[in-house]
Structures are given as structure tokens and as C-alpha cells.
Amino acid sequence: MKGNLFRGSITSGLEIKLSDGNIIEDVKVGNFVVIQGKKNKYLCMVTDIKFEALNPQMLINGINIEDDIDEKIIDGTGVYGVITLSPMIQVDGEGNAISVKSIPAYGSLAQDANAEDIYNVFGIPSEENLYIGTPPEMDIPICINLKKLVERSTGVFGRAGTGKTYLTRLLLAGLVKSKCAVNLVFDAHNEYGYEAKREGGSKVKGLKQLFGSQVAIFTLDRESSLRREVPVDGVLNIAYNQITPDDIMLLNSMLNLNNTALESIYQMMKAEKNDWLYKFIKMDSSEIEEYAEEIGANGNSLQALKRKLERLTRLPFLKHIVPSDCVKQIMDFLQKGINVVIEFGNVSTLGYMLVANIITRHIHEMYVKASEKSIANDSKEPTPLVITIEEAHRFLDPSISRETTMGEIAREMRKYNVTLLIVDQRTSQIDSEVLSQIGTKITCRLEDDNDINSFLSGVNNATKLRNVLASLDQKQQALILGHAVPMPVVIKTRNYDQNFYNDVSTFSEDDFINKPFLKLLEEEKVDELFPD
Amino acid sequence: MKHIGEIIETNTKMFECQSVKLDESPDFGGFVKVISNDMTIYGIVFNICTMSEDITRKPVAFGLTEEELRRQQPQIFELMHTYFKVLIIGYKKEGYRGILPPRPAKIHSFVYDCEREDLIDISKDLNFLKNILNGQTGIEEELVASVIRNLSKVVLEKDCYMITVGKELIRLLKNDFDRFLTIKRMCKI
Numbered sequence: 001m002k003g004n005l006f007r008g009s010i011t012s013g014l015e016i017k018l019s020d021g022n023i024i025e026d027v028k029v030g031n032f033v034v035i036q037g038k039k040n041k042y043l044c045m046v047t048d049i050k051f052e053a054l055n056p057q058m059l060i061n062g063i064n065i066e067d068d069i070d071e072k073i074i075d076g077t078g079v080y081g082v083i084t085l086s087p088m089i090q091v092d093g094e095g096n097a098i099s100v101k102s103i104p105a106y107g108s109l110a111q112d113a114n115a116e117d118i119y120n121v122f123g124i125p126s127e128e129n130l131y132i133g134t135p136p137e138m139d140i141p142i143c144i145n146l147k148k149l150v151e152r153s154t155g156v157f158g159r160a161g162t163g164k165t166y167l168t169r170l171l172l173a174g175l176v177k178s179k180c181a182v183n184l185v186f187d188a189h190n191e192y193g194y195e196a197k198r199e200g201g202s203k204v205k206g207l208k209q210l211f212g213s214q215v216a217i218f219t220l221d222r223e224s225s226l227r228r229e230v231p232v233d234g235v236l237n238i239a240y241n242q243i244t245p246d247d248i249m250l251l252n253s254m255l256n257l258n259n260t261a262l263e264s265i266y267q268m269m270k271a272e273k274n275d276w277l278y279k280f281i282k283m284d285s286s287e288i289e290e291y292a293e294e295i296g297a298n299g300n301s302l303q304a305l306k307r308k309l310e311r312l313t314r315l316p317f318l319k320h321i322v323p324s325d326c327v328k329q330i331m332d333f334l335q336k337g338i339n340v341v342i343e344f345g346n347v348s349t350l351g352y353m354l355v356a357n358i359i360t361r362h363i364h365e366m367y368v369k370a371s372e373k374s375i376a377n378d379s380k381e382p383t384p385l386v387i388t389i390e391e392a393h394r395f396l397d398p399s400i401s402r403e404t405t406m407g408e409i410a411r412e413m414r415k416y417n418v419t420l421l422i423v424d425q426r427t428s429q430i431d432s433e434v435l436s437q438i439g440t441k442i443t444c445r446l447e448d449d450n451d452i453n454s455f456l457s458g459v460n461n462a463t464k465l466r467n468v469l470a471s472l473d474q475k476q477q478a479l480i481l482g483h484a485v486p487m488p489v490v491i492k493t494r495n496y497d498q499n500f501y502n503d504v505s506t507f508s509e510d511d512f513i514n515k516p517f518l519k520l521l522e523e524e525k526v527d528e529l530f531p532d
Numbered sequence: 533m534k535h536i537g538e539i540i541e542t543n544t545k546m547f548e549c550q551s552v553k554l555d556e557s558p559d560f561g562g563f564v565k566v567i568s569n570d571m572t573i574y575g576i577v578f579n580i581c582t583m584s585e586d587i588t589r590k591p592v593a594f595g596l597t598e599e600e601l602r603r604q605q606p607q608i609f610e611l612m613h614t615y616f617k618v619l620i621i622g623y624k625k626e627g628y629r630g631i632l633p634p635r636p637a638k639i640h641s642f643v644y645d646c647e648r649e650d651l652i653d654i655s656k657d658l659n660f661l662k663n664i665l666n667g668q669t670g671i672e673e674e675l676v677a678s679v680i681r682n683l684s685k686v687v688l689e690k691d692c693y694m695i696t697v698g699k700e701l702i703r704l705l706k707n708d709f710d711r712f713l714t715i716k717r718m719c720k721i
Contacts, residue, residue: 055707069694074702
């Protein structure tokens with residue numbers, strides 16, 4: 001694409017008249033264009049494409065053109081293409097990339113960015129710079145800065161089937177490889193730890209297959225993991241005494257608890273300390289009546305509460321006494337810098353939320369303590385931790401996000417080196433306050449207006465990016481904006497394939513392709529790993 | 533090189549010529565040149581008329597064929613002359629330039645038909661379009677169309693030339709797109 005600047009402002013963007021011989025259909029929204037001004041170079045994104053005419057009458061009468069020659073005469077002269085660009089980065093004469101504070105001189109030449117322009121802004125692929133995709137029409141790697149990514153929370157959004165999991169896998173693999181952060185993944189659909197099925201049938205490698213001992217897999221559903229032949233490092237069980245009223249409150253909407261019930265729970269907690277839940281669930285009706293009187297609660301409402309909480313007893317991982325404190329094990333792994341994936345197997349959403357909340361609560365405590373210690377001793381801060389949660393809106397719903405640990409992490413924890421990687425389909429259902437704290441936003445195609453509005457709320461140039469967002473392909477394309485990228489960028493997501501494996505994995509091809517860990521497991525006697 | 537006419541009236545923008553022979557003027561929209569002073573001046577023929585030498589004596593209709601008329605009234609053909617007007621479009625002095633010459637063509641200079649090389653020079657400079665459209669001739673659309681048709685026969689790449697000329701016309705006629713369409717239609721024969 002080539003053209004010249006003929007109109008523009010900082011707020012409305014720059015308008016380029018497409019030069020003769022350029023076909024308007026070749027210009028795509030989201031592409032990179034460089035404008036060489038007299039002093040500065042501007043890297044811009046195409047945000048709109050339209051026709052204009054020297055005379056409005058030409059737009060109407062020009063349609064009745066008779067042959068090729070007539071078409072060529074009118075095209076580019078009477079009626080011409082206008083490309084609206086949003087300037088994103090300004091590079092001054094000394095090569096410093098700064099935010100845009102001026103616009104290029106009238107008539108400046110605009111043309112497609114080349115590899116050098118893109119590298120200058122996004123950097124070249126390296127440990128810290130993860131090659132995440134290419135511009136839709138170019139074959140030049142675009143990188144995302146992982147160090148910056150982990151400084152703030154990250155959101156990966158998009159409708160179902162647009163490639164969120166795919167992108168998250170790329171990010172996680174990049175993070176593990178770069179060691180910029182240690183990861184804790186709440187893998188609701190068993191997609192990140194070990195082998196997962198890609199849409200269309202073929203299989204893709206999980207983190208364990210790529211990074212071996214740097215990744216530990218815990219499961220809540222041992223049977224499911226065994227069926228899928230996943231080499232797990234531990235079976236996660238939760239003891240009743242690890243559950244606090246706050247954890248229950250998170251399940252409020254699912255268990256349909258009212259305020260009285262919640263108050264009763266707090267009362268029980270006060271009376272029974274950590275054992276409250278187990279004791280309460282084991283009570284029969286007459287005991288409950290007595291107990292209600294004892295703690296000054298309403299008997300009927302306690303009965304109802306018990307019926308509701310009984311749903312928890314059906315969770316397979318919830319035990320009175322657990323063989324080992326898995327939560328502590330997970331903490332130990334994380335402290336050693338080993339990434340942890342928690343597989344949920346066929347555990348219900350209820351279980352997913354309960355476990356995720358309990359574990360994050362512990363992490364919260366651990367990281368706050370570690371950070372405070374490091375401040376006191378002037379020692380090294382703890383390694384950044386990234387917690388990946390799927391279906392994040394369940395934790396970050398406006399009605400509960402103020403109370404949940406997840407909500408707190410999203411808002412505050414970057415100071416303590418803990419950030420979230422939120423994977424969700426519905427941005428509109430996430431608390432706007434949490435959403436505004438997300439540093440890097442990555443989105444695949446969104447269609448619901450509310451979701452688009454929430455995604456773009458607080459974003460500079462939101463109206464222009466809306467066009468870009470609407471033009472994303474159904475699959476494998478994403479818009480990235482925020483802290484980890486110097487400018488908003490549309491990418492065609494990199495393929496998660498053998499090339500990628502080779503790039504990130506330290507294993508040789510033979511090691512991880514066919515016989516990764518199962519054989520090793522057999523040798524180490526699987527049974528020993530699962531003491532009953 | 534035989535001349536085809538002689539200048540009988542001249543000014544900066546145009547000149548009028550008398551044809552050497554009765555009824556043998558160059559075509560409407562044709563290109564002619566005149567060598568005057570130290571330059572060659574080029575122009576387009578736009579108005580051709582044949583009339584009596586004595587403007588007070590108007591010819592009458594005899595109801596005879598031309599042959600009969602020549603036999604019976606031979607003096608008529610001696611008293612009649614063909615005149616043509618030429619709009620000046622450029623001059624050549626160390627190379628062709630599509631602008632008005634600094635001095636008009638001299639009276640009684642001989643006028644010649646342009647050759648192919650001259651036409652190719654003229655075709656490269658589209659200033660003549662603006663000159664014609666300025667409205668000195670009263671038949672701008674017809675004249676532009678005729679000139680374009682004539683030039684398109686000598687240029688090497690006709691389609692390419694038509695596109696270039698069309699684009700220039702659109703630029704000039706941006707406020708009167710219908711006029712552009714009319715000319716465009718007239719260009720196709």
C-alpha cells in the first residue's frame with residue numbers, strides 16, 4: 001500500500017489518499033503502516049477504509065462506467081480510497097520510540113511497514129520477547145514482552161472457538177520457557193497440563209510434554225487423569241477444615257445461599273473454628289435444632305443451609321482427613337520455581353471454584369509474607385507468579401469480586417508479584433473495576449456489544465479499535481493492547497505446532513513426541529505416586 | 533513542405549487563416565503549425581467557414597449541381613474563400629512547451645499540417661485540455677473530444693493515454709461531472 005497524508009489530527013487519526021495503482025481491497029484493517037514525516041517516523045494501524053470522491057456526483061454517476069478504461073480513469077482520480085490510520089508510536093530522528101505527540105507533515109508518504117519497522121517497535125524474538133504471531137498480511141514475527149506481561153494482570157478474551165486456549169497455551173509455554181514467572185494454572189478443561197485435543201481431532205502437546213520436570217501436574221480427579229494417561233505429580237485432596245466461610249461465599253450463587261445463611265456460617269466458624277463444616281454436615285436434624293439454639297441461629301434456616309452444603313460432600317476430592325497437605329506441596333513447588341497445573345478432570349464447576357479459591361487464598365498469604373520479608377531484609381523479591389484461571393467471570397463477577405481472593409489479586413497483588421491470567425468469553429460479566437486493572441488485554445473475536453464495550457472501556461482510541469475488533473477473523477486472530485506491547489496490534493496467532501515445540505522445548509524431538517513420561521512413570525512404579 | 537493556409541488575422545490566443553484552396557481546409561480538431569519569428573507555434577483548428585470575399589455580397593442558391601455551376605458561373609468559385617480559425621496551444625523553441633508563445637504568429641505567415649513527430653510532442657503535454665476548456669471557442673466539448681481522438685491515433689499505447697487524459701479531464705471538470713461524461717462519450721467513435 002502507498003499513499004499520501006492529506007488530512008489528520010491526533011484525535012480523529014490520519015487520512016491517506018491511496019496512490020494510483022493501489023487496489024483498495026488490498027488494504028486490511030489492522031495492518032501496519034509507516035508514515036515518514038519530515039523529522040519523525042510514525043507507526044500506525046489501519047483503523048478504517050473508505051471511498052471519497054472529488055465531487056459527490058461522481059460517486060453516483062461514476063457507477064455507470066462502461067469499460068475497463070473508464071473504470072481506471074475514475075478510480076484513484078474521481079473516486080479514490082481513503083485509509084484512516086491511527087498513529088501509535090512516534091520514532092524520532094535518534095531512533096527513540098515515544099508516544100505520539102505530533103502528526104506527520106502534509107503530504108507525507110505512507111506505506112506498509114517492513115520487518116525493520118516492526119522489529120524496532122516490538123523487538124526481535126528472544127527469551128523475554130515471545131514470538132506470538134505475525135501481522136495478518138505479513139510474515140514478520142510480532143513479539144510480546146513477557147517481563148512486562150507479568151508485571152500486571154493479563155486477560156485473554158474471545159467467543160467460544162476463537163482460539164483463546166490456543167493463545168493461552170502459547171503464553172504459558174513462553175512464560176515457562178523464559179522463567180519470567182512461575183505459573184499456577186487452574187486447568188478447568190484439562191487442556192494445558194498434558195496432551196489435549198485440538199479442534200479437528202489432532203493432538204497438541206501440553207506443558208508437561210514440553211518442559212518435563214519444570215511442570216508439575218496435580219489432579220482433583222485421579223480416575224480421569226489415569227484414563228487420559230496423564231503422568232500426574234500428585235492427587236489433590238482438600239480437607240474440610242481448609243474451607244473457610246469466604247470460600248463458601250464465593251459459591252453463593254451456585255448454592256443459592258441467602259444473607260442469613262452466610263451469617264450463620266460465620267457464627268459457626270466462630271464457635272467451631274476450622275472444623276465447622278465437617279461437624280455441621282455430620283449433624284442430624286435434631287442436633288441441628290440444638291446447635292441452632294446454642295449459637296443463636298434459626299433452626300429452619302440451618303436445616304436449609306445444611307441441605308445446600310451437602311452438595312459439597314459429593315465432591316470427590318473433599319476429605320475429612322487428607323493423606324498429605326497438597327496445598328502445601330503446591331506452594332513448595334511454586335516456591336522452587338516449578339510451574340503447577342491443576343487438572344480438574346470431571347469435577348464440577350462448584351469444585352473448580354472452591355479449590356481455586358482455597359489455593360489462591362494460600363498463595364495470597366504466602367506472597368504477601370514473602371514480599372514483606374523481602375522489603376524488611378532488602379532481599380530479592382519472590383519470583384512473579386501468574387495464576388491462570390478459566391471462566392474467570394465466575395470469580396470476578398461484580399457481585400462477589402470485592403470479596404474473593406481472585407478479585408483482590410486482580411486489584412492489588414501486582415505489588416506482591418502475583419498477577420492473574422484471565423481466560424474468559426464474557427468480558428461484560430467481569431467486574432469493571434477488575435477489568436480496568438488488567439494491564440495487557442488480548443482478545444480474539446467478540447460479537448456481543450456488551451462484551452466489546454467492556455473490553456474497550458478505558459482504552460484510548462476505543463472507537464477506532466472497535467472497527468479493528470469487529471474485523472478479526474473467526475479464528476486465530478487476536479487484538480493485543482496494553483502493557484506488554486508498545487502499541488495495539490492485530491496478530492495472526494502463531495501455530496502451536498512442531499516448530500513452536502522446537503522453539504520452546506529443551507527436549508529433542510524424539511524425547512517428547514512419542515514416549516514422553518508414561519514409560520518413565522511405569523519404571524518408577526505408578527502406585528507409589530498414589531498412596532491410598 | 534506545402535503550406536495549406538496563410539494567416540490573415542492574429543492575436544495571442546488564436547489566429548485565422550485563409551485556405552490555399554477553396555473547401556480544402558484542415559479537419560476540425562486537426563493540428564497545424566506556423567513558423568514565425570524564431571519559433572514554431574502549434575494550434576488546433578476549431579472553426580472552418582467558406583464565404584464570399586466581399587461580406588456585403590451574400591451568395592444565393594442557384595439550384596444547380598456543382599458541375600453545372602462551374603460551367604455556368606465560374607466566377608463564383610473565384611470570389612469564394614475557405615477560412616479556418618486556430619486556437620494556439622503551444623510552441624517549440626528548443627523543445628515543445630504546451631503554453632502560449634511569447635509573441636503571436638506573424639500575419640501572412642504560412643500554415644502547415646503537423647507531422648507525426650509534432651503530434652507526439654503535443655500528446656505529452658496535456659495543458660491544451662485546460663486551454664480548450666477555457667471557453668474561447670464555444671464548442672469546447674466537441675473540440676476536446678476530437679483532439680483526443682486524433683492524438684490517440686498517434687500515441688504508442690492508446691489505452692494508457694486515454695486513462696491519463698481521462699484523469700486530467702476529471703481533475704479539470706470535477707465540478708461538472710456530466711460534462712466529463714459527455715466528452716468521454718464523444719471520444720469513442
